[in-house]
Amino acid sequence: MDEPKRDVVLIAGHDSSERLLARAAIEQIGLDAIEVESGAEAVVSFVSDAPSLVVLDMDMPDGDGLHACEELRGRRGSEHTPILVMTRNGDLESVTRAFDAGATDFIVKPVNWALLVHRVRYLLRSSHAFDALHASQGQLATAQRLARLGSWDWDVATGVMRWSPEVRQIFGARSGGDMQLEDLLDLVHHEDRPIVREWFRSAALGNFAADLDYRCMRADGEELTIHQQAEAVAGEGIEPGRISGFLQDITDRKKSEERIRELAYYDVLTGLPNRRFFKESLERAMRHSRRSGKPLGLLFLDLDRFKMINDTLGHEAGDMLLKEAGDRLHMCVRSSDYVASARNDKMQSAISRLGGDEFTLILRDLDDAQDAGRIASRILERFAQPFQIEGREVFTSTSIGVAIHPIDGNDVDTLLRNADAAMYHAKDRGRNNFQFYTDAMNVKALRRLDIENNLRRAIQRGELSVVYQPKRDTVSGLVNSVEALVRWDNAELGKVRPAEFIQVAEESGLIVTIGEWILRTACAQQRSWMDAGFDPVVMSVNLSSYQIRAQRFAELLAGVLQETGAEPRHVELEITESAIMRYEDLSIRTLGELKQIGVRLALDDFGTGYSSLSYLKRFPIDALKIDRAFVSDVTTDPDDAAITRAIVAMAKNLGLYVIAEGVETEEQEAFLRETGCDGMQGFRIGAPVPAEQAVSFLRKAD
CATH class of the missing domain: 3.40.50.2300 (Response regulator)
Incomplete structure (x- = not known):
């Protein structure tokens, strides 16, 4: 040392x-x-x-x-x-x-x-x-300089204040002699000035809080937040002779605290209150409703087709759409639909973003439930106008669920759950509408939840099965193809309709796993029939839009074909018009990869969607399936008959194989045969049956 x-x-x-x-x-x-x-x-x-x-x-x-x-x-x-x-x-x-x-x-x-x-x-x-x-x-x-801290001393009798150099530096004040209390008050923000004046008045009488936060304006116009602490110095009487204290510039700390609060309570993308803030706000609004006796409305909104827009145009465009949607919602609410935050006296928006493309609106002091309906209608009108995103017009609508407190729920979770159920009902009714909650919706929502929960374990429990419906060639009169259709039998729910559980599977994303299982099962069955000596038939398997979007689907298909031994030329994938057009660029690329593998591609439910000649020429389609909606009335409705003839003629001109589905009567079969339809499918041809029964319509190889 x-x-x-x-x-x-x-x-x-x-x-x-x-x-x-x-x-x-x-x-x-x-x-x-x-x-x-x-x-x-x-x-x-x-x-x-x-x-x-x-x-x-x-x-x-x-x-x-x-x-x-x-x-x-x-x-x-x-x-x-x-x-x-x-x-x-x-x-x-x-x-x-x-x-x-x-x-x-x-x-x-x-x-x-x-x-x-x-x-x-x-x-x-x-x-x-x-x-x-x-x-x-x-x-x-x-x-003190680093901590933005300075001291002061106030003579109560004379009003003279002595500021340390650090105080002057904080306020950007000129150097000089003693100051008066009014010099400090002149710097205080006008909204906080009465509070600070009262603080000093009480301090002069010996009654004051030890600390105080208030806003000040520097000489250069910058707004500061000041934290002040002080103590009394005894005078000759019972009242203090001097007040000595310090003040600190806590502007940066306050900004940091506000930023932390924003991250905790606000959505980063849109700046709207998040789920946490929303639930606290809804709780306060419900307390207000109970005190005032006026009902409260909760709107639960979900943007229609948002996932398609997000996947097609990219996540940046999707983010811009969410911001614009939040702005439009602001235009639709009333001044009374704003709720005060417990942490901030400023009024906060009743609009919240719960996550994804889901928004909520809290509507206070309703005269009746129809007030909520009128605001929902206003929102639908606003959303009918196109959004300008990256220089292009983007159209989206919204589905709205409406729940009313106290009728539809006395606590936050119940009211939110019921508004959510009403929103799903609006989607089921075709989207772009609003629905009030009813008890029946809750039953439906619980049913959907049960389906999803059980569906997640359906494969491992062995509850799913595949049945096969024949397709008959009109010219040869022979079954040349079968369509693999999934069925579900659950111990708790019983036999669940495909239309019910397939929708839940798509909405939950389970369709990708289930679709792969169906594909593997169907390909293995096709190979099994051939190994048993039956003539080869084409195995048709439905392909969801979610599977098209899944990464490396073509690679997955190639692996399944190799694993099962099924030949690509004996496998056909059926894809709906809406699935292709929803992700057009991705569909072109994916369908091209599938054709390179050698499988057939069929366009399902043709006539119900875009039905455009231009996309039929761009996509590598082998076959068209006429939707059952046209086939069912083809012998009684001239319009359906004309549409069916036009589809068949168009398919022939494009070199496509055309098949009608939903054929149930002899008259329908005769009409389609006369029209030149290549194939037919429906209960007239054969009902879906398990694999062991399907051999009845298969032919043994010579």
């Missing part, structure tokens, strides 16, 4: 014997000494050696000692260095001249060297204490 630096004493005088005696006395107490014999040399040595103390002979010739004292004291860095002068004249005038020149203390000649030693020790101790205090004050000032 380094030894502490020893103090150095500079001794300046023309009498060498005095210098020698002074040096001996000083070194005896463990100090270092430097001798010079003139005032000029003393100045030079002071600069180069930086002594801790100077012993200066004032009686050097030509007033050299006095001049040296003045010059030393005037140098930068010497303001606090002790200067002990030796003088022969102890009279008041001589001592006064020495002090005026900058001396710290004096000693009269002839010098009592023991006394000089005590004087030196005292001066050095005082100097070190002063240096420590000065350093501490400097550190405090630095700390």
Whole structure:
């Protein structure tokens, strides 16, 4: 460890014997000494050696000692260095001249060297204490500056306030003398000024809170948030004579706290309250409803076709659409549909984004439930207008569920669940509409939840099965293809209709796993029939839009074909018009990859969607299936008959195989045969049956 630096004493005088005696006395107490014999040399040595103390002979010739004292004291860095002068004249005038020149203390000649030693020790101790205090004050000032902290003192009787330099720096105020309380109040934000004025008024009476936060305006116009603490200093009576305190600029801290709060309670993308904030707001709004006796409405919105837009145009476009949707919702609400936050006195939007493309609106103080319906209608009208996203028009609608408190729920979770159920009912009714909640919807929502929960374990439980419906070629009269159809028999739910559980599977994403299982099962069955000696038939398997979107579906199909031994030319994938057009670019790429593998592609439910010649030419389609909606009335409705003839003629011209589904009567079969339809499928041809029964319509190979 380094030894502490020893103090150095500079001794300046023309009498060498005095210098020698002074040096001996000083070194005896463990100090270092430097001798010079003139005032000029003393100045030079002071600069180069930086002594801790100077012993200066004032009686050097030509007033050299006095001049040296003045010059030393005037140098930068010497303001606090002790200067002990030796003088022969102890009279008041001589001592006064020495002090005026900058001396710290004096000693009269002839010098009592023991006394000089005590004087030196005292001066050095005082100097070190002063240096420590000065350093501490400097550190405090630095700390206050870094912490944006300053002190003040207020004289209650006179109103005079003394500000530290740090306070002036915080406020950007000019340097100067004492301030008045009104000078501070002038800087306080006008909305907070009454609070601060009352704080000081109460403080003057001895009744005040220890701390206070308020906003101020700097001289340059910047808004600050100030935290202030103070304590009373007793006066002559019971009331304080002074109030002393400090204030701190906490603007950055407040901004950080607000940012943290935003992240916790607000959606980053849209800036709307998130699910957490929404549930707290709904709880407060329900309490208000109970107090006021007026009903409360909750609207649950879901954007229609958002996933298609997001996947087609990209996530950035999807994000822009969500922001625009939030803005439009703001235009549809009333001033009373705003709820105050418990953490912020400012009014907050009743609109929230729960996540994804789901939004909620809290409607307070309704006169009747139909008020909520009118606002829902207003929202539908707004959403009927196209959105401008990245320079193009994008159309989307919204499905809205409406629940009313207290009729449809007395707590947050129940009301939200019922509004959600009503929204799903609106989607089931064709989307782009609103529906009020009813008890029947809750039953349906619970049914859907039961289906989804059981469907997740249906494969591993062995509850799914595949049945096969024959397709007959019109010319040969033989079954040349079968369609694989999935069935589900659950111990709890019983036999669940495909139309019911397939929709849930698609909405939940389970269709990808289930679709792969059906594909593998059907391909394995096709190979099994061939191995059993039956003539090859084409195995048709339905393909969901979710499977088209799944990564590397073509790779999955190739793996299934290799695993099962099914030949690609004996496998047909049926895809609906809407599935292809929903992801047009992706469909072109995926269908191209599937054709390279060698499977057949059929367009299912033709005539119910886009039915465009242009996309039929772009997509590598092998066959068209006329939707059962046209076939069912083909013998009684001239329009359906005309549409069916047109589809058959178009397919023939494009070189496509055309098959009608839903054929149930002899008359329908006769019409389709006359029209030139290539194939037929329906109960007239054969019902879907398990694999072991399907062999009845298969032919043994020769």
